Amino acid sequence: MTRPDADSAAQAHMDFTRSLSYGDYLHLDTLKAAHRPVTAAHDEHLFIAVHHVSEVWLELIVRELTLAMDQLGAGITDAPLKGLTRVVRAQEQLTQAWEVLKTMTPADYLQFRSAFGQASGFQSAAYRMVDILLGNRTPVLLQPFAHQPEVHARLDAALHAPSVYDQTLRLLAARGLTVPPEVLGRDLSTPAASHPAVLEAWLTVYRDPTTYWDVYELAEKLLDVEDNFRRWRFNHFTTVQRTIGMKGGSGGTSGAGYLQRALGVVLFPELWEVRTSL
Template structure:
């Protein structure tokens, strides 16, 4: 018998020896999270040191996007049923996840233009522009453009999900339905519009939001929802701005790998307003 076998058991509840160590019949941390699968997805195609960073940041962003889409869908399901309290928590989680996505750019900015050029040509036409989860997030938030479905035609499974989201009410459309259900005047042309088309600012919708903002106690649930929507769009803009500055400092004004103009395209995207009346209402109050 060894000295270790004969040693008395450690009775200190804080001792590391008391932690579970036999996982032959139960899930370990790595098993539950499938860490081997996760890390095996990091497959650089060159020997460039910074390619691993590039892949890691984009993988991390895709994980956050997956969570954001899940939370948006859950919140929208409840909003469509007239429930407003639980969706606020879900949208708060979306905001926090957006912050993490935005912070990821700060890590990527440690890669210099010379670092990037060592592997940029290796991934060909692959681009974040083709992210199905990012596109789903945009569609759910109301940024609608059928042209953006095209990069997903080679994946009928993804294309079908995105096409369905494109033609369904957005998060903002559901918020406007709630305004109508609260007795505020929203025209049928707004509530029953072609959801595949971009939303167009409407004076009647602005008037409805003005009523809410002038009497928040009476309309507290939709007032709080409106402010949460502003949080979501605010962070959406921050992410896009950080994306723009990261791209400009890395490749300047070169054409993007996905075929867009790069910085020019990203600057134009900054003009997108998801919830126009919620921003305009501040001026009108």
């Protein structure tokens, strides 16, 4: 008798009448059913696929940022590094997705662009949540979600809660570094503005990283996150520019012009300024 080949594909589990299959576990029928182009244009399939995948990565980033922020709020500095590293890797996937979309030419896009009306990534709740958690606080940007009360409520709650940078500054204060009350008690619905005392606190950390290694490492990881966020924004801008030029966006913004202005947003100002002051 010959022994069964342990490495043969025939040894795989074949009967899924009483257990979850790969497709069952991932609800692939539901996932594929959501891929519903509204035109016969070939490249609309690409357009939908890239945006579906991006939404999944954005939701993962929200989840990881939220956990990291909870940990920072509890005074934990090592565990958040793992979550923030995962955020950075997910951001890399998001940025790379634009490269796939760039294979679509202007003529390809014009075949279906008018079919989805005023729908736009500007209305992505997951993207807006990432934006808010990272500290880009602009209340007017919640208005497109007014027709979705639960979504709007979640975004509004995040808008009035500490950002990941706010949690980090509170951690600095807990370590005995000087972070002024007007910074710790600021209106959280507004973006963080550079403050000389906060810069001085970071200078203390960066001049003595051995003593403050955990917050020093945290600061560098936060810069990785913002650096990647900027790269994603830049790739978004160039993708739009090469596809529709300077035409207005479908959601009502100026399109590439709006995206170009967004490139100037700075989320963690003192972490960039500390390099000049060292």
